[in-house]
Amino acid sequence: MIKWILLVFICVFTTFPQAGDAYTQAQCDSIKKQRETIRSQFRSGYSTKEGERLTARDKALFTLLANHCSKPKKSGSAYQAASSTPTRTPNSNWLLNQKVSNMSLHSDSYKDAAKLDAWSKFYKLPKRCRKKGMGSADFVWCSEYRGKQKELFEVQWQGRQ
Template structure:
């Protein structure tokens, strides 16, 4: 008897979940269509009052899409394959946080391979510039520091035969 109750409850809840998913997907599709309609109205003439309404409605719909419709569609097999591999890891940025040994600094500043290798060896990025979520003051400091280091490198490179 308990097995039958569990079977019925499981069936009801899974059916409800699939129905909710289908409902949300149709709602997401309708939000996308409404945003497309608003964007087409932006390209045509409108009054100031209409423009304010369209802008606020577009922002609201954008927020709704971001909050409720960020999951990929089931039908996109290529997209689904890439998203399923990224969902296996607890942190989607895990690759960015990996330490890499013998990592050289990428720069397109120099076309000469020897000069680029010398620059990669010379310039070491300070810890202050490697922080996650770097502030604007640190960003400016890092940019200025890199410029000074580049000037110093150029002076040493000219002396190098």
């Protein structure tokens, strides 16, 4: 038991000096191989304590991959030139926060471009429907609300014709 704790302790604290550096492709491949080994152990039988140890190690390896292997440096280069732009953005979800100019909220609602544009201007998503971790009651309410709004929109759209 003490050996396992010591192993995890050493693995965690040996990564701190390298926290800002990107790993080489070989290091990233080694971490991926270790995760595959742990995954295969998950598929075989194990005790509760062994499962907890495997889970902790898998999470630690996942974190290492996320922090250091998104853009690994080349294996052969001992020196990496410093650039004026950082290699890692502070927000890991930067792509999710990018605005897309031709994106509409309900792009699959209507095939007619004019009707889709009118629907996008008509329907406003309530705050209740925008929160994270929405419960099933809120989800049902939002679905029903959208359906009622779509019916109202259809009546107004038919009145234009």
